[in-house]
Amino acid sequence: MLTNTIDTAIMKELRMKWAKPKIEYIGDIAIIKPPFFNKINIDHIKSLANEVIEKQKSIKSVWLATSPVKGKEKTRDFIHIAGEKRSHTIYKEHGCLFKVDIRNVFITPRLSFEHLRVAYMVRENETIINMFAGVGLFSIIIAKKSKPFLVHSIDINPHAYKLMKENIALNKVEGIVIPYLGDAGDVIKEILQNSADRVLMPLPEIALEYLSYAILSIRKKGFIHIYLHVNSKKYQDPIEVARELLVNKLNEFKISYEIRGSRIVRSVGPRLYQVVLDVFTKKH
Ligand SMILES: C[S@@+](CC[C@H](N)C(=O)[O-])C[C@H]1O[C@@H](n2cnc3c(N)ncnc32)[C@H](O)[C@@H]1O
Incomplete structure (x- = not known):
C-alpha cells in the first residue's frame, strides 16, 4: 500500500518535470524545449522568451524547438520567438570554442x-x-x-x-x-x-x-x-x-x-x- 502511494507520487513528480518547458543555453542563444506530448501555449512561450531576453543580457536570440531530435543527422525543427533571428553562435565548453548552427547540427x-x-x-x-x-x-x-x-x-x-x-x-x-x-x-x-x-x-x-x-x-x-x-x-x-x-x-x-x-x-x-x-x- 505504502509502495503504491510512493509510486504514484514519483509518477506525478515525473509528469510535472516533463510537462514544463525547459530552457537550454547555447552561446548567446536560448532554446525553449516544450514537452512534446502536451499542446504548446504559444502566448506562454512568447512571454517566457521575452522574459529571457529582458533579464539575461548575454542572450540575444530565443528559439522554440518544435520537434524532438530526429533523423540521422539528429537535428530539431525550430521557430524563432524573440531577439535576433540568428541560429548560429559560438558555444564554449571546457575552454574550447565551437561554432554551431542550432538548426543544422x-x-x-x-x-x-x-x-x-x-x-x-x-x-x-x-x-x-x-x-x-x-x-x-x-x-x-x-x-x-x-x-x-x-x-x-x-x-x-x-x-x-x-x-x-x-x-x-x-x-x-x-x-x-x-x-x-x-x-x-x-x-x-x-x-x-x-x-x-x-x-x-x-x-x-x-x-x-x-x-x-x-x-x-x-x-x-x-x-x-x-x-x-x-x-x-x-x-x-x-x-x-x-x-x-x-x-x-x-x-x-x-x-x-x-x-x-x-x-x-x-x-x-x-x-x-x-x-x-x-x-x-x-x-x-
Ligand atoms: C548525437 S550527435 C553527436 C554528438 C557529438 N558527438 C557531441 O558530442 O556533440 C550524432 C552525430 O552522428 C552523425 N551521424 C549519424 N549517422 C551517421 C553515420 N552513419 N556516420 C557518421 N555520422 C553519423 C549525425 O550527423 C550527428 O552529428
Whole structure:
C-alpha cells in the first residue's frame, strides 16, 4: 500500500518535470524545449522568451524547438520567438570554442561532463576514432586536454563537417583532429581498419548496429565507448539493461572483452536513459 502511494507520487513528480518547458543555453542563444506530448501555449512561450531576453543580457536570440531530435543527422525543427533571428553562435565548453548552427547540427550542453570524462581517459599517443563527431566536441576537447596522436573525426552531416573543420582551426588542433565527411562504417572499411586504440560511438540509435565497424577499426586491443538508450522498467537498473544489450551483441564477435566502466549520462524521457559503457576489447 505504502509502495503504491510512493509510486504514484514519483509518477506525478515525473509528469510535472516533463510537462514544463525547459530552457537550454547555447552561446548567446536560448532554446525553449516544450514537452512534446502536451499542446504548446504559444502566448506562454512568447512571454517566457521575452522574459529571457529582458533579464539575461548575454542572450540575444530565443528559439522554440518544435520537434524532438530526429533523423540521422539528429537535428530539431525550430521557430524563432524573440531577439535576433540568428541560429548560429559560438558555444564554449571546457575552454574550447565551437561554432554551431542550432538548426543544422546536433548540439547539447548536457554531454559536457561526458566530453571531459572521456578526454581524461585518453593516454598519450593514442589514435582515436570518433565515429559520430558532430561539430567536433569530443574530438577537440580530447586534443586539447590530453595528448593523442590523432583523432579521426567522422560525421555524415555536411553542415556538421563544415563547422567541425572551422572548429579544428579555431581551436588550433589541425594535424591532430582529422575531419571526414561520410558514413562512419564506410570510412572505417575504406581507410581506418585496425588503426585505433580507442573508439567513440556517441549515437545511441545506431551504436549496436555499427559495433562491428568499431571492432574492425580497433588494433589488436583497445577501448570502445558506446552510448545506448535504454528503457528501464520499474525497479530495473538502466545500467544493467544496457550491459545485457551490449553483452548479447559483443558475444557475436570473436573477441574477448571486459566492461570496465559505465554511467547514466542523462535521462532522455520518462524511464528512458542514455547510458555509456566503456569496454576494453582484445582480438584473438
Ligand atoms: C548525437 S550527435 C553527436 C554528438 C557529438 N558527438 C557531441 O558530442 O556533440 C550524432 C552525430 O552522428 C552523425 N551521424 C549519424 N549517422 C551517421 C553515420 N552513419 N556516420 C557518421 N555520422 C553519423 C549525425 O550527423 C550527428 O552529428
